[in-house]
Amino acid sequence: MKAVHSLGEMIRNGIGVDDSLGRSAHSNKTDGTSYHSLGAERTIARRPSTPRGVDDVVLQHRAENPSMEDDFDIAVANVDALPAHIYRDDSSSSVNLLEKFSNIPLRIRGRAEAWEVPRDQIKLASKIGEGTGGVVYLCRWRGLDCAAKLLSTASKVSVEYHDMINEISTISHLRHPNLVLFLGACTVSEPLLILSEYMAGGSLEDRFDLKKKQLGRPWKPSRIQAINWCMDLSRAVCFLHNCTTPIIHRDLKPANLLLSENDHLKVSDFGLCKTLAKVKEDGTPYTMTGCTGTKRYMAPEVVLSQPDYDEKVDIYSMAMIFWYIFKGERPFNLIEPQLISLLTSSRGLRPDSRAIGWPELEELVECMWAENPKLRPSAVEIVSKLKVMQSAANASSEDAKVTCKCKFNCVVQ
Structure with missing residues (x-):
């Protein structure tokens, strides 16, 4: 199996295969191998003892954002603590692995996993929906029609803010034909924004x-x-x-x-x-x-x-x-x-x-x-x-x- 050289590559891209009951091959536990369930249809590969790619990300981001060093120290500590091998289903370490990922600051994950989207790449168009916590716009991103969900409040202590953080943290690793596809998010600048596929049929x-x-x-x-x-x-x-x-x-x-x-x-x-x-x-x-x-x-x-x-x-x-x-x-x-x-x-x-x-x-x-x-x-x-x-x-x-x-x-x- 190919070695992993960055945190973003630790979860390898790949489309899982649903069985006859609609379960992903990454979650039906038939082969004794534990998969990263929050990664849905992506498998976890073995990694070398030193996550070289993470160092590159850290050095680059520290140079650009010197005030964020503490966050990167936390992130690197978590990455170094990850298990070096794939775990069997009878091991609790696979669950611990998920906890390690969840402890990494979201903006660090967004950059390392390549889903953080620069806000200037998103061109908002018409409003297509509105809820208690945010507004949804039709937008253009990289030549595609997408849906952009913007948080309506900038308060970091609001319920809506924490709900959106929770949503980004979860759906960034979920892939299934019957889940609205997560394309990216803006977490570095305010307001928070989630970019997803545009569902033309409405709700x-x-x-x-x-x-x-x-x-x-x-x-x-x-x-x-x-x-x-x-x-x-x-x-x-x-x-x-x-x-x-x-x-x-x-x-x-x-x-x-x-x-x-x-x-x-x-x-x-x-x-x-x-x-x-x-x-x-x-x-x-x-x-x-x-x-x-x-x-x-x-x-x-x-x-x-x-x-x-x-x-x-x-x-x-x-x-x-x-x-x-x-x-x-x-x-x-x-x-x-x-x-x-x-x-x-x-x-x-x-x-x-x-x-x-x-x-x-x-x-x-x-x-x-x-x-x-x-x-x-x-x-x-x-x-x-x-x-x-x-x-x-x-x-x-x-x-x-x-x-x-x-x-x-x-x-x-």
């Missing part, structure tokens, strides 16, 4: 709202389109939950699910995500911004501020999203937002699963939003069941097609 929530406005009634996508969106979401969550250090998104909702030009669904907004190990370590509940929209999809254990929640909170949110996709309406649409969390957590209220109109999926969704998290299926199980339903939907669609007898072989639905 899933925007799509349903637009269709409802056009039709004058709730819109329901075709069964094939709906099950494909459910599968896209499930594959993304399956990947996150099966990283070597599992990642919990914690804020899955239609507004955070974006659509490509070809209507492929991808998960975005990782400001509230956490590794499962960190959740267990903290032992504290988390707070949300913009709770009105989020509480419709929030698991009961989160509403009740239980400290020992796990990745099953995402499974509950997925169930609500599945219902939303097939019903065409927000869950609990006629209930006051402030009452939703009380009714779902204390009274066990759930939407009517029969509105889905697909018995097999209704049964799955009822398991996914179970009161007891232990009774909810894993993301792997969900992907497996959805594949069967997806195949059935595709077969049914083919059976419904009729080929006419003319010379053009027209296909009529």
Whole structure:
């Protein structure tokens, strides 16, 4: 294996291969080798005893920024402490490796891993979205249409600031076909900025709202389109939950699910995500911004501020999203937002699963939003069941097609 000569090269670029359940080859643990899960589809190579490339980065940056020496001393100390070899899955050192990376100052990582983008390279255009913590612009970068998310506040003690720092730290190492692609970030100058691929289809929530406005009634996508969106979401969550250090998104909702030009669904907004190990370590509940929209999809254990929640909170949110996709309406649409969390957590209220109109999926969704998290299926199980339903939907669609007898072989639905 090729030796590594810089921190940026310690995580080698490479596209991982998903197995039949949507898990990345870097996280399914079948070959006994531990991979850098936050690197997603990048493998860790052996490194020489002296990280020569890091020295070059340090010397250059110290010359340009003499006031940052302390940060670089910390960074180099962390790099020198990294294990010299790949670890087996039965070793806790692979988790320690992730902790070493997370302790390196973000602006140091951005330069070493080559994702820090000079602000003057980004040309902002029209505003395409706005939330509690920031504004999203369509922009041009290196000849490409991209999305730039700018922090709306410069305060480094704000919740929004720390959410964006958390998002950059996490998504800079995540690669999956159903995650919005991280292209870079501006962390050296203010305000913070995240550069990602432009999703021309907008959010899933925007799509349903637009269709409802056009039709004058709730819109329901075709069964094939709906099950494909459910599968896209499930594959993304399956990947996150099966990283070597599992990642919990914690804020899955239609507004955070974006659509490509070809209507492929991808998960975005990782400001509230956490590794499962960190959740267990903290032992504290988390707070949300913009709770009105989020509480419709929030698991009961989160509403009740239980400290020992796990990745099953995402499974509950997925169930609500599945219902939303097939019903065409927000869950609990006629209930006051402030009452939703009380009714779902204390009274066990759930939407009517029969509105889905697909018995097999209704049964799955009822398991996914179970009161007891232990009774909810894993993301792997969900992907497996959805594949069967997806195949059935595709077969049914083919059976419904009729080929006419003319010379053009027209296909009529």
